[in-house]
Amino acid sequence: MMHRFNVVGRRFLSTHRLILPTNPKLLTRIPILRPLSNNTTLSQSELLTEYKSKTQTSVSLETLLDTGSGKLLHASRFPQAEADRLKLSTHERTVMQIASFLRHELPVRLAHRATELRDLPYGLSDSPSIKHVASWYEESFFDILDCPEINTMQDADQIARALQGIYSRHAETLVTVAQGLIEFRKMKLANKGNKGNEPLHEYKEVHAFLDDFFLHRIGVRMLIGQYLEIREPPRAGYVGMVCTSTSAYQAIKEASDHARFMCERQFGDAPYVEIKGRTDLTFSYVPSHLYYMLFEILKNSMRATVEHHSTESDPFPELPDVRVVISDGEDNEDVVIKVSDEGGGFPRSHMKRIFSYLYTTAGNNTVTNSAELKDFGIEGPLAGLGYGLPISRAYARYFGGDLSLVPMEGWGTDAFLHLSRLYDHREPLP
């Protein structure tokens, strides 16, 4: 079966609930110095240091799903007798158990990120945008410590309100960090001794930090999103944010509609996308993650195709299709999606830079840090931030999958997106 299309629409994402702040007051910036209801004896920096020394607990997709569907209720944390005394339903017990886990786990994770952001090498921590992101992490850390231990449903409600504010506060982390990296790149390039040819993608510590940072960010948003979703009335086919019948075809279709829209806006033309293979395949996944990865891969393929084929004398040539194949086989270990383009590829020796946060061959590298430019926005530029690929790979790796690119220099590129079906894959936290 083969499908070709070029309609712009937002069906796939719009059918998946997005989490919006309910209380705008939660979004106002809270001064960092404020009394804490729970811990009054330690200073704020001592608290951060204390939580930073604790170990983070990784969870598996299976635990997320099973806890969400009420299968994994810990007798130790909420014994049946206590649940009976409080007249809790199974759903309420589930909510309180997850809330209690988050009340303990999130301050640990947020304290790690906040302190790491303050200690980055090469002066990266001094970039105004990175400082801004660090302050969000600190605010969120204290917001959670301000919440009481979870003993009642009211406590669970209170932490939900705080989490909703946190989820929104950090919505623009990607673009803000990208802005920080642009500031860093400019600072390095302006450096006299550099002469503009220092290979920025070779800042290994910065890359290692960013890989970890974004992986952790995905984890925190996954845990918060899962908790907020589970409190809502159940949706058919969903356990929290995980859709048990995510359609690969729908995700590709929606991502390519949006990528074509952006490509046409930039170049006046865009290649068609052909989808083959298991267009009927559905599997358990987080639809917004799948969409994001495909969107980034397809934008790259489209840009490469247009740039490789158009010439001064023929600015609007016939463009070869981008071809997407969804792997066969119900019992395959992975779901594999291959995106092939005839965009000229790149030298194999560029592979490292391709996945660098500081490398782009697009000239446009300004970021407008507007409220519209959230992680999944189509308002931003088609290319130029240089982190589409590394972030997509982090999304794939979070659930045990991977993203790899195989270039055929002079011809085109194959991108392979491996999505793990391993139900018990744990978060890859160090």
Ligand code: ADP
């Ligand atoms: P950006 O698109 O913002 O530059 P990405 O991380 O998405 O950032 O891609 C980094 C770089 O990798 C691109 O600038 C481009 O040079 C190269 N690249 C990615 N995908 C392809 C492709 N399909 N064909 C050719 N080059 C590619």
Ligand code: MG
């Ligand atoms: Mg890109």
